[in-house]
Amino acid sequence: MYFCGSKKYTYMSQRTKIKALLQSQQTDIDVTVKGWVRAFRSNRFIALNDGSTNNNIQIVVDFENTDPALLKRITVGAAISVSGKLIASLGKGQTVEVIAANIDILGDSDPEKYPIQPKKHSLEFLRENAHLRFRTSTFGSIFRLRNSLAFAVHQFFQERGFVYLHTPVITQSDAEGAGEAFHVTNFDLNNIPKTDTGEVDYKQDFFGTSTNLTVSGQLEGELGAMALSDIYTFGPTFRAENSNTTRHLAEFWMIEPEVAFNDLDDNMDLAEDMLKYVIKYALDKNPDDIEFLTQRLQEEEKQKPQNERSEMSLLEKLQFCLDNDFERLTYTEAIDILKESTPNKKKKFQYPIEGWGTDLQSEHERYLVEKHFKKPVILTDYPKAIKAFYMRQNEPDAQGRETVRAMDILFPGIGEIVGGSQREERLDKLEQRMDEMGIPKDELWWYLDTRRFGACEHAGFGLGFERLVLFVTGMGNIRDVIPFPRFPKNAEF
C-alpha cells in the first residue's frame, strides 16, 4: 500500500526491477530481485521475469551448495525473491546475470498443475487461460504496449489543451442507433412489473425509465465541446451485437474527441496527427516489445503460403505509417477507382461494384488500402443514406447525389479504425433528418438544444482503441489485445 502523508514510504522495498538490472552500467553490486520463474534449466539457471520488460534476468544457482528441497520448489510460475551479486555474464546470450546468494520462495507453483509451460502455446489456449496469459512474453509485450498507447492518447490531447470529459456509462436511450445496446435494469427478472396493457413498466425500475449501457459518448461529448471547445472521452463502450469476428468486442474502449469550430479537414488532421503521435510514442517507449512482436509475427507468417505473407514487417509497417501521409479521397472517387479495378473487372469481388450509393464491403476497403494505395486511407463524403443522422449534409452535386461530411480511416489488416464526421449544426436540417430516419426528437431534446443556443461548426470522431492496439502489436484477433475480452457466449474472468 502506498500512502501520502508526512511519512515517506518506499513502495518497492529494496527491490530492483529487472528492466533496470538489465540496463545497469554497474556490475559487482548486491541486488534483490523478485519475479516469476519462466524457466529453470540444468538445476542452475533461472530465467526470471517481473513484467517490467519482456527480457528475463538469468539467476545462477550454486546447486551443489543449495538445499535440494529448495531447488525442487523453483518451478515454472513460482514467485521468488533472490538476493545476490549482479555480474557480467559468464555465458553467452545475456550481458549480466545474478549470482544467487539467497533465494526465498514467495509462492509455489505446482508444476503438475500450472498450465503455462516454457514452450509455444496457441493463442486459443491462452485465451482460455486469460488469467495467466500475462505471464507469457507475447501478452506481456501486448499489455505494456496497450498501456503506453493509452497514456500517449491522454498526453496527445492534454498537450493540445483538450479537456478529458467523462460521459456516462448508463444512458437513457439508444438514440444514435449505433448498434444493439445492453439493457440495464434492477428488476427481478422472474417478476417484471407490467403495465395494464402488458408492457414492461419501466416507471418502477431504478431510474424510472428504460436504460442501457452506452454505445457511444459522442452526443454527450458534443455538449461538452459546445462550452469547453476541445474535449475527448476515453472509456468503455458496449455493443450487444452478435458479432463473432476478430475485430469486434461486446465491451471495448473508445476515444472520442469533439472539437468546436473544426470542419472535416481539421478533423482529419487531428485524427491523423493523433494516430501518428501514439504510434511514435509506442515505438520510442517500447522498442523491445515491438521488436519481440515483430519477430513473433515473422514466425507466424512463415506458416502461411508465400502470397499471403505481408510485404513489410510489423516494425516497417509502423514506421511506414509515420513517414507517409494518409491518402484522402471521397467516397465517389473511391467508387470510381474500385469500378475500374482489376478484381472488379475480372469479377473477383464477391460484391461487384455496380453503382453509386451502397456501402463499401470489407473486400473493397481492403483492396483500396492493401492493394491500390498500400497505406492508410481516409474516405470522406459518403452517401447521406448510409450514414448517421447527425452528420453535416453537403449540397447535392451536379447529378443530384446527396452526401454527408463523414470520414472513415481505414488501416491495413484492420479495416475501419476511425469513424467520424463534421456534425450538422443547422437545427432545421438536423430535425428534418431525424424525422426521416425515425430518431425520436423528444428524447434528444438536450442534444437539439445545442443547435438552439450558440450552435457552431464542429467535428469529431471515434477511435476503437483495441483496433489501434491490434495494429501496433500486429496481433490478428482483437480478443488478444484486451485483458479480459467480452464477446458472445463469454464473460469469464
Added chain:
RNA sequence: UCCUGAGUAGCUCAGCUGGUUAGAGCAUCUGACUGUUAAUCAGAGGGUCCCUGGUUCGAGUCCAGGCUCAGGAGCCA
C-alpha cells in the same frame, strides 16, 4: 446471425475404406549429467476420443441434434 473447418493425454497433433490393449513430440515424475538459452540422455505415469441419441455383431471413425472454438461474411469502432 450466415458460410467453412475443427474438438483425441496438461499442451500441439497423428489415428486410412468401422475391427483386439487409442499413438507421437513437448510437459510432468524418477534417475543420470551439469555454463544452460525450447539443455541433453534413460525410464515411468498420464485418456469420459466435446455432449446426447441413432445405425451396426462392433463406433475415436458413419448418421442426426446440440455445445464450444477458429477463420471468413454481415453489423461496426
